[in-house]
Amino acid sequence: MLLPCTKENIERAAKILSGGGLVAFPTETVYGLGADAFNKEALVRIFEVKSRPFFDPLIVHIADLDSLHRLVNFDVMCNAAKQNLKSLCEVLWPGALTLVLPKNDDVPLLATGGLETVAVRFPDNETALNLIRFSTGAIAAPSANPFGYLSPTRAKHVEDQLGDKVDIILDGGKTAIGIESTVLDLSCTRPKILRQGGVEQEKIEKIIGKIDNQIEKTYEANQKISSPGQLKSHYSPKTRLILHKTNEIISMPFEKKEAFLFFDDNSAQHWREFNKNECNIKQNCVFILSFEGDLNEAAANLFDILHKIDSLGFNIIHAEYAADFGLGRAINDRLARAGVKV
Ligand code: TXA
Ligand code: MG
Numbered sequence: 001m002l003l004p005c006t007k008e009n010i011e012r013a014a015k016i017l018s019g020g021g022l023v024a025f026p027t028e029t030v031y032g033l034g035a036d037a038f039n040k041e042a043l044v045r046i047f048e049v050k051s052r053p054f055f056d057p058l059i060v061h062i063a064d065l066d067s068l069h070r071l072v073n074f075d076v077m078c079n080a081a082k083q084n085l086k087s088l089c090e091v092l093w094p095g096a097l098t099l100v101l102p103k104n105d106d107v108p109l110l111a112t113g114g115l116e117t118v119a120v121r122f123p124d125n126e127t128a129l130n131l132i133r134f135s136t137g138a139i140a141a142p143s144a145n146p147f148g149y150l151s152p153t154r155a156k157h158v159e160d161q162l163g164d165k166v167d168i169i170l171d172g173g174k175t176a177i178g179i180e181s182t183v184l185d186l187s188c189t190r191p192k193i194l195r196q197g198g199v200e201q202e203k204i205e206k207i208i209g210k211i212d213n214q215i216e217k218t219y220e221a222n223q224k225i226s227s228p229g230q231l232k233s234h235y236s237p238k239t240r241l242i243l244h245k246t247n248e249i250i251s252m253p254f255e256k257k258e259a260f261l262f263f264d265d266n267s268a269q270h271w272r273e274f275n276k277n278e279c280n281i282k283q284n285c286v287f288i289l290s291f292e293g294d295l296n297e298a299a300a301n302l303f304d305i306l307h308k309i310d311s312l313g314f315n316i317i318h319a320e321y322a323a324d325f326g327l328g329r330a331i332n333d334r335l336a337r338a339g340v341k342v
Contacts, residue, residue: 014134026172032141057113096198178300264293
């Protein structure tokens, strides 16, 4: 059931969460599928509804810093990690940064995929924060999509994909950032980015110093993995996607039933110029992440446009890489994974 984010509806949804139900809700990144983080039956339902493997851990969402004490075992953290946590929370929370920290004993292993760490996020969205506050204060929520598919950036995407498997879907419109949070591991001696996302690596490095980007690349299913968001095939549209460098894509011939996803209008113009003798070109095979080439706008539109292309019956999506800095890293990461089919 799709409901607008009024106070009454948020309270109603919070009651459902407290009673062990599932609620899809907006955050500033993508829509989440929430359950009480301490209710094991409710957590099992998340995995069932998403067809998600149990080894893939969830993010626990909180609405105040005190809640960290319920989730995190600070005793086993070194002083440097504690200091990093403090500095990052001060500047970047609430926001699109998820921190992986040593877990408290009573955090269910179901929420952490069997790991001794827990991923925690303090989202920057009023509906999400009120929902957490009015319910149990700690809501486990993966993105509200079937496992492996694109994350939802609108309530309608959740409804189309999960329908009545969810008790309530709170409709907060299109999400502001449009790409999932950055996942940063603070549980080990050196901070490590496990997933590029809504907060730029450069912003994090300004606070805690340079981060080593060496993360393991491939994983077998069922192996214990440090962050399944690193699975090669993930965040995928149904349509086959092929990634190209700018100089390649702008000189690709138009083909029927093939969509072209450009980073900015500049590339689209070059492509149109290259294909100017092709009188069949329909404007509607051309998609642009950001007309002016703005990385924030491009990230906000990425999943939204991929959802749209997926619904239009194209055979292939040809996509252009974004610049590899700032949010461009997260965009390229999602495009690369969208392009891998296993
Ligand atoms: O923006 C977001 O992060 C959204 C919204 C709803 O908050 N949530 C989201 O959740 O993207 P999900 O489940 O789709 O992705 C969570 C990522 C996965 O890559 C998972 O492997 C990683 O976080 N993760 C969770 N707990 C972890 C842990 N203990 N250690 C390492 N990685 C973890
Ligand atoms: Mg996800």
